Amino acid sequence: MMTLTRRSVLAAGSALGAASLWPRFAAASVPVRLTSVKFGSVSWLIDTIRQDGIDKKHDLDLRIVEVANNQAAPVALLSGAADVIVSDWTWALRQRAKGDDLKFAPYSSALGSLMVSKDSPVKSLADLKGKKIGVAGTGIDKSWIMLRAYSRKTLGEDIAKVSEPVFGAAPLVSEEFKNGRLDAVLNFWTYAARLEAGGAHELLTMADVVQGLGISPTPPLVGFIWSEREVRDNSIPVTKLLTVVAEANQVLASSDAAWERLRPLIKPASDAELVAIRDYYRSGITGSWGEAQTAAAKKLTDLLIELGDTELVGDGTHFDQNLFHT
Template sequence: MRLIQIISMALAVLAGQSLADDLPTIRAAVLKIGTVNWELATITDNGLDRANGFTLDVQPYADNSATRIAVEGGEADMAVADWIWVARQRAAGKDYVFIPYSKAVGGVVVPEGSPAETLADLAGGKIGIAGGPLDKSWLILRAYAQQQYGMDLKAETEQVYGAPPLIFKSAMGSEYAGAINFWHFLAKNKAAGMRQLISVEEAGAALGLDTNTPLLGYYMKESFLADHPALAQRFFDASRAAKDRLASSDDAWAAIRPRMNAATDAQFEQLKSDWIAGIPDRAPVDEAATGKMLSLMSDLGGPELVGEATSLPAGLFADVK
């Protein structure tokens, strides 16, 4: 009887392994230190990929350019970008489709004790900007300042461009009247006592943009998805299951804290809070709203930003719900 039990268990393990081997694999090219790893680790560590009919293979890269080259060259099946970049690629003929991930965006922080109350109060000062002159947060804030205060934010301030870590450190040293950075660097600035003057979300709302639009997402090739029917929805379901865990479980955050590069408890709590705030509603992307935002980006950034995507390319957003 004991031998029969052992044989049965071995067969069950082999059957399970065979089933797993039959699952399609999604090779995800990600920035090694990117915050998307928090969600992807939650997926793999909790078996949410296999539970949804695929296996996730996370491949770390040194920079975002490398992740994009990996997808384009067929070394990976998926990477992360904002939908405006994906729209530009699709308009140029690439068969990329976008799956929503996050609506987390940056904003402007000012030093602790700064008297500034609005963007207008930054006139004459330096603004540190991560991402360069075509950074989408910077462009939206420029449009907001023009609408609200009749202010040309570019002309009335001095811009200092730099890599996100450099802008973060310089802002902590009070070198700028204000700083614009990616959301997770701003979270650390706020944890250290800096004050958010205005978020891009607030500015976008004032401009009539849909603030629930997920700016960031995963993108895959249509050709890859055509070979794996329903895989986009399966991945999206796993992504949403991970979000649900992180939105409701302290244990889920404790599990990924070693990945978060949070030097203090204050940083950890701010990163956690801001990440959860970036979870978009589970709903199809509003194409009318994204078309309006693309039009604004085209007006402000021109072809250098949007390329040939002067209107929303058909089929940009994956059919997930």
């Protein structure tokens, strides 16, 4: 007969305790850390997910990493402070060319616009020669990159060299435009919607620009980006996140009441502004990424490389279809 010592009893008890706790630990969901700019469109999506319990329905532990602006999100991803960010695939493509194993899934095809005031004498892109153009972001913002490529193709000149671009944060360039200190403003779609509701009108939409560059269909430029290795090694449920996002977008596509609930986050200046933002958002809701989008993205990348330089596309950037999550 085997004699149990105090140590063996304690060891057995510890093993039983660990075994009884194991299912509880195993069932715990792995969190997803997603970046969000406060009051940006992703925050509206997150609010809808939580208000409708879509995250709980899919057992998604969604944790938000608030960043000050869109430029801070890539820093959060590369530093390991976030698992998933929302950014442009043009940036992700540059990073992938540097060796980062990034993946991209579409979030929105809504694009910004080049806006002018309702009584502006500017009627075409050519009329902006010698004029001040406010540009949200920096010199490598995707919309500015494409507008420069478009101007080279249609005008035979780089709009950056024949006009006076003024770069700044989206709210700042919008205010400068409204105060008459800029002749036009190229801004993100949320700000373009607000300006349109206030009486400004579109000189060019970025969809017009993409089509003018001969790209069809217009590939969604903004999406969820993550490190393939980090997601695999840490079992981060990105696929579950994408499912939750798709369900929340179904709510936002069909429910006007959902947008009324978002009013405190959106802070529209008028009912017309809320409607404009709602309609812009809905127009940008996209499906999955397929072969047609990959082909269009390749054509756009090749065109930017052909027309551009290292400032436009990044030194050594080449198209890589493996970036895109299909």
